[in-house]
Amino acid sequence: MMTDTRTPAAGSPLRSSLPPGDPRARSITRGKPHHGERVVKVALRLSAWLSIVITLGIAISLLVPALEFFAEVPVTEFLFGTRWAPTFADATFGVLPLVTATAWTTLIALAVAVPFGLGAAIYLAEYARPRVRKIIKPVLEVLAGIPTVVFGFFAINFVTPNVLQSLLGLNVSTFSVLAAGMVMGVMIIPTIASLSEDAMTAVPQAMRQGSAALAANRMQTSLRVVFPAALSGIIAAIVLGISRAIGETMIVAIAAGSRAQMVTDPTMEGSTMTGFIARAALGDSRVGSLEYNTLFAVGLLLFVLTMIVNMISVQIVRRFRQEY
Amino acid sequence: MTSTVAAARKGASRTLTSTGGVRSMWGKLRSLGFLVFLWISLLVALITLVVLILDTIRTGATRLDTRLFTEYPSSRPAEAGARPAIIGSAWVIGATAALAIPLGVAAAVHLEEFANRHSKVNRYVEVLVQNLAAIPSIIYGMLALSTLALMGVSNKNIVIGGALALALLILPVIIISTREALRAVPREMRQGSLALGATDVQTVWRTTLPAAIPGIATGTILALSRALGEAAPLLLLGGLVFISFDPNGLLSGFTTMPIQIFGWTGNPQAEFHELAAAASIVLLVILLAMNGLAIAIRNRYQRRW
Numbered sequence: 001m002m003t004d005t006r007t008p009a010a011g012s013p014l015r016s017s018l019p020p021g022d023p024r025a026r027s028i029t030r031g032k033p034h035h036g037e038r039v040v041k042v043a044l045r046l047s048a049w050l051s052i053v054i055t056l057g058i059a060i061s062l063l064v065p066a067l068e069f070f071a072e073v074p075v076t077e078f079l080f081g082t083r084w085a086p087t088f089a090d091a092t093f094g095v096l097p098l099v100t101a102t103a104w105t106t107l108i109a110l111a112v113a114v115p116f117g118l119g120a121a122i123y124l125a126e127y128a129r130p131r132v133r134k135i136i137k138p139v140l141e142v143l144a145g146i147p148t149v150v151f152g153f154f155a156i157n158f159v160t161p162n163v164l165q166s167l168l169g170l171n172v173s174t175f176s177v178l179a180a181g182m183v184m185g186v187m188i189i190p191t192i193a194s195l196s197e198d199a200m201t202a203v204p205q206a207m208r209q210g211s212a213a214l215a216a217n218r219m220q221t222s223l224r225v226v227f228p229a230a231l232s233g234i235i236a237a238i239v240l241g242i243s244r245a246i247g248e249t250m251i252v253a254i255a256a257g258s259r260a261q262m263v264t265d266p267t268m269e270g271s272t273m274t275g276f277i278a279r280a281a282l283g284d285s286r287v288g289s290l291e292y293n294t295l296f297a298v299g300l301l302l303f304v305l306t307m308i309v310n311m312i313s314v315q316i317v318r319r320f321r322q323e324y
Numbered sequence: 325m326t327s328t329v330a331a332a333r334k335g336a337s338r339t340l341t342s343t344g345g346v347r348s349m350w351g352k353l354r355s356l357g358f359l360v361f362l363w364i365s366l367l368v369a370l371i372t373l374v375v376l377i378l379d380t381i382r383t384g385a386t387r388l389d390t391r392l393f394t395e396y397p398s399s400r401p402a403e404a405g406a407r408p409a410i411i412g413s414a415w416v417i418g419a420t421a422a423l424a425i426p427l428g429v430a431a432a433v434h435l436e437e438f439a440n441r442h443s444k445v446n447r448y449v450e451v452l453v454q455n456l457a458a459i460p461s462i463i464y465g466m467l468a469l470s471t472l473a474l475m476g477v478s479n480k481n482i483v484i485g486g487a488l489a490l491a492l493l494i495l496p497v498i499i500i501s502t503r504e505a506l507r508a509v510p511r512e513m514r515q516g517s518l519a520l521g522a523t524d525v526q527t528v529w530r531t532t533l534p535a536a537i538p539g540i541a542t543g544t545i546l547a548l549s550r551a552l553g554e555a556a557p558l559l560l561l562g563g564l565v566f567i568s569f570d571p572n573g574l575l576s577g578f579t580t581m582p583i584q585i586f587g588w589t590g591n592p593q594a595e596f597h598e599l600a601a602a603a604s605i606v607l608l609v610i611l612l613a614m615n616g617l618a619i620a621i622r623n624r625y626q627r628r629w
Binding site for chain 1: 359361375380435439446459461465469471525552553554556559590597604612615
């Protein structure tokens with residue numbers, strides 16, 4: 001009997017045509033294992049398993065300080081409290097102000113990124129000529145590669161004074177969730193555009209031809225045939241955009257402001273979850289202190305939120321997926 | 325090939341859809357409106373990119389001189405520079421590459437070449453790699469922070485800590501792109517090697533990996549450029565400090581360029597904003613060069629098998 005480790009994996013490119021367990025399989029498809037090759041394979045396997053270690057590490061490193069935090073602060077006060085003042089003398093730990101700021105920046109970012117990202121994707125997948133595509137795609141990649149600190153600086157240095165205050169005449173101060181959310185939206189456009197474009201390009205040509213044969217024009221074909229057919233991929237792209245918006249740190253740390261308050265209006269400033277973590281990390285908090293544990297409680301909430309968003313995405317993709 | 329199909333499609337839809345009449349007029353207007361919306365969508369991204377670059381250059385050009393590269397941070401903007409941040413970025417990215425590339429490539433080789441796809445562990449690993457790629461970067465900073473605390477390291481501001489955070493952050497990206505590169509190598513090449521009596525490890529080392537190098541290099545360079553522009557995880561490791569020495573080793577204190585830029589944007593004086601913009605220009609040039617290199621490798625060496 002051969003052990004599982006020596007049998008070439010079914011579906012692996014090294015698979016032999018012989019059934020697993022056949023004693024001839026090894027002699028025909030490969031030479032005798034050289035000295036030390038087992039060690040190499042074990043090392044490779046361990047590197048792959050590192051991702052398990054990392055995931056567990058993240059879970060433990062967030063949970064342990066967060067549990068210490070919840071030993072001192074009741075979970076209900078944390079989740080439903082509306083005043084976030086961890087460093088005040090009368091400290092309160094209601095996380096809702098941070099959550100409302102995150103919700104506003106995320107919603108504003110999506111309001112920018114979803115229509116324009118999908119518009120760009122439809123153009124690239126359905127309208128653009130190959131040569132135009134060849135130019136525009138790398139440009140979008142460059143936009144995706146701009147560091148988020150530079151985006152944040154752009155928000156306070158250009159968008160707030162020139163676009164919001166002068167052009168739109170809004171009464172906003174230097175910091176606002178509106179400016180941060182808008183710039184974050186532009187940052188996410190390439191993510192949504194390129195993933196949605198991949199999904200639309202994967203829709204078979206025959207479906208477009210069928211639509212054209214039924215006298216649909218290009219707009220009708222794009223919106224009523226290609227778009228629904230690519231829906232699972234498009235939703236996955238949007239959800240990835242959402243989790244990037246929730247987790248984005250530097251833009252909001254620079255442009256959204258630092259006052260932790262319930263945000264009810266996009267022109268207000270507010271401190272998001274990530275913004276709070278970034279700013280609190282600047283102070284030198286002792287390991288194990290309540291201040292230090294507070295960071296990890298907010299980090300855990302952030303982690304759980306992005307995981308929930310991811311899981312919803314997996315479910316939706318599974319539900320709407322169509323195989324061609 | 326595709327263009328002829330597209331042309332045929334265009335011709336077909338033109339002849340088939342022109343039914344005439346008022347309805348068709350409305351339809352044409354709507355189609356035109358839709359096309360205009362698509363153009364606007366594209367322009368929003370492109371114009372923002374151009375304006376961002378021009379605005380950064382306009383703000384920072386006056387301060388883009390040798391002082392930026394030779395001076396240390398200072399509370400007087402005229403004397404301040406980004407020298408320790410530039411050297412610190414080089415150290416942190418070098419260490420990140422040394423950690424993440426071997427581990428990422430090894431994990432990808434295991435998953436793509438040796439792993440039994442039907443085993444439960446490997447399926448978990450695949451799902452976890454996908455999930456790790458979607459975790460906010462700041463969480464990796466928290467992981468590095470508590471790992472250092474657990475190991476009893478009292479000073480969290482060390483190069484190797486920052487490199488650890490960034491390496492874990494880009495590891496999933498490297499694994500995913502390396503797997504794609506390996507998958508693109510045709511099965512026949514592996515079978516040819518095996519038929520000549522090579523062992524499977526020799527096949528991977530001498531045939532499959534060399535054939536996949538352009539793809540791996542492209543993915544790795546893009547991942548490293550992401551790490552170079554990343555600031556959030558390093559903030560947690562106390563990267564925002566006044567450093568008046570050159571970072572000179574894995575255990576040295578550090579700050580990096582994105583963090584230095586963040587520090588300067590937080591200053592109210594306009595002179596510091598000029599410094600931030602100047603440092604941003606340097607960072608953007610480096611990142612554009614890395615992106616360009618990655619695209620050049622992809623176009624020049626990547627073969628369609």
